[in-house]
Amino acid sequence: xxxxxxxxxxxxxxxxxxxxxxxxxxxxxxxxxxxxxxxxxxxxxxxxxxxxxxxxxxxxxxxxxxxxxxxxxxxxxxxxxxxxxxxxxxxxxxxxxxxxxxxxxxxxxxxxxxxxxxxxxxxxxxxxxxxxxxxxxxxxxxxxxxxxxxxxxxxxxxxxxxxxxxxxxxxxxxxxxxxxxxxxxxxxxxxxxxxxxxxxxxxxxxxxxxxxxxxxxxxxxxxxxxxxxxxxxxxxxxxx
Numbered sequence: 001x002x003x004x005x006x007x008x009x010x011x012x013x014x015x016x017x018x019x020x021x022x023x024x025x026x027x028x029x030x031x032x033x034x035x036x037x038x039x040x041x042x043x044x045x046x047x048x049x050x051x052x053x054x055x056x057x058x059x060x061x062x063x064x065x066x067x068x069x070x071x072x073x074x075x076x077x078x079x080x081x082x083x084x085x086x087x088x089x090x091x092x093x094x095x096x097x098x099x100x101x102x103x104x105x106x107x108x109x110x111x112x113x114x115x116x117x118x119x120x121x122x123x124x125x126x127x128x129x130x131x132x133x134x135x136x137x138x139x140x141x142x143x144x145x146x147x148x149x150x151x152x153x154x155x156x157x158x159x160x161x162x163x164x165x166x167x168x169x170x171x172x173x174x175x176x177x178x179x180x181x182x183x184x185x186x187x188x189x190x191x192x193x194x195x196x197x198x199x200x201x202x203x204x205x206x207x208x209x210x211x212x213x214x215x216x217x218x219x220x221x222x223x224x225x226x227x228x229x230x231x232x233x234x235x236x237x238x239x240x
Contacts, residue, residue, distance in 0.1 A: 003091055018044060031096065032058045032089035054086045061096045065103070067112050085112060092119040101125045105132075107141055114141045121148040130154040136170055143170055150177040159183065165199060172199045179206040188212045193225045201227040208234045 005028065007015055012026035021041045028035040033055045039048015059069055069089065070082045088094075094115050102110060102118055105125040117123065123144045131139055131147060134157040139147070147153065152173050160168060160176065163186050175181075181202045189197060189205060192215040197205070205211075208231050215230065223233050 017041065018046065024048075028090065030090040030093055031055060032086050032094060035087070035090055052083075052087045052090065054083070054090075058089070058096065059086070062099065065096065065099045067099060067110075067115060069112060088116065092116060094119045098124070102128075105129060107144075110141060117141060117145050121145045123148060127153070131157075134158070135167070139170065146174060150174055152177060164196075168199060175199060175203050179203045181206060185211075189215065192216060193219070194227065197227060204231060210234055 007013060010026045010028055013024055017024055018041050021043070023038075023040050024046070025036075025038045027037070034053045035050050036053070037048060037050045039046055062069055069085050098118060099110075099115060101124050102114070105128040107114075107128065118141070121144075123141065127148075128139070128144055131144065131154065134154040136143075136157075147170075150173075152170075156173065156177075160173060163183050165172075176199060179202075181199070185206070186197070186202065188211065189202070192212050194201075194215070204227060210227075210230050214234065215225075218230055218233050219225065221233075223229055
C-alpha cells in the first residue's frame with residue numbers, strides 16, 4: 001500500500017534525519033493502533049521493518065457503533081483478515097469520529113469497507129450535505145465516492161445549471177465528467193446552430209469527436225443540424 005504522511009505525524013522522525021541518513025526509529029500513532037518503524041535512511045530513501053499494535057479501545061468503540069473489525073466472516077475486499085483491516089485503519093487514519101460523522105448525515109447502514117472508502121476518497125458529512133443541498137438528497141456511499149473520483153461537487157452542479165441543464169440525474173453529471181463536456185464545448189456547438197443539445201447528445205458528440213469544425217464542414221455539405229445525422233456523417237467519413 002502507498003500512503004503519504006507529514007513529518008508531524010511520524011513521531012521520532014525529522015526531515016534532517018532523512019537527509020542526513022543513518023538508523024532511525026519512529027512511530028505512527030493512530031486511534032486504530034500504533035505502527036512502530038525501524039530502519040535506515042540513505043540518500044533520502046528509507047527501508048526497514050515495522051510492528052503494528054492494535055488499540056483495543058478502537059476495536060470496542062467501533063463495535064459499539066456497528067463496525068466489527070474482528071469479524072472475519074466478511075474479510076476486506078482484497079482478502080485481508082481482521083489484523084490487516086486494523087492495520088489499514090491505522091495507516092488510513094480511520095477513526096470513531098469518522099464513523100460518527102458519517103452516521104450524522106443519514107447514509108443508511110454502512111460497513112467497515114465504507115469507512116475505508118470514506119477515508120480514502122475524503123467523503124464526510126460536509127461533502128454529503130453539500131451534495132444533498134445541491135439537489136441530490138439520496139446519494140449513498142457508492143455515489144459519493146464516484147462523485148469524489150470524478151470531481152463532482154456542489155460547485156460543478158451549479159456550473160451545469162448555469163450551462164442550461166437543470167435537474168440532471170447524477171449519472172448525467174458523471175457522463176459529463178467522463179467525456180469532458182465543458183462549458184466551452186457546449187458554447188462551441190451551440191454557436192454552430194445546435195441550440196438545445198441534451199446531455200446524451202453532447203456525450204455522443206464527444207464520443208464521435210464532433211466539434212465546431214466538423215459541424216461547419218457538415219453544414220457546408222448539406223448535412224442537417226441534427227446530432228444523429230452528424231454522427232452518421234462522422235461514421236461515414238471514417239468508412240471512407
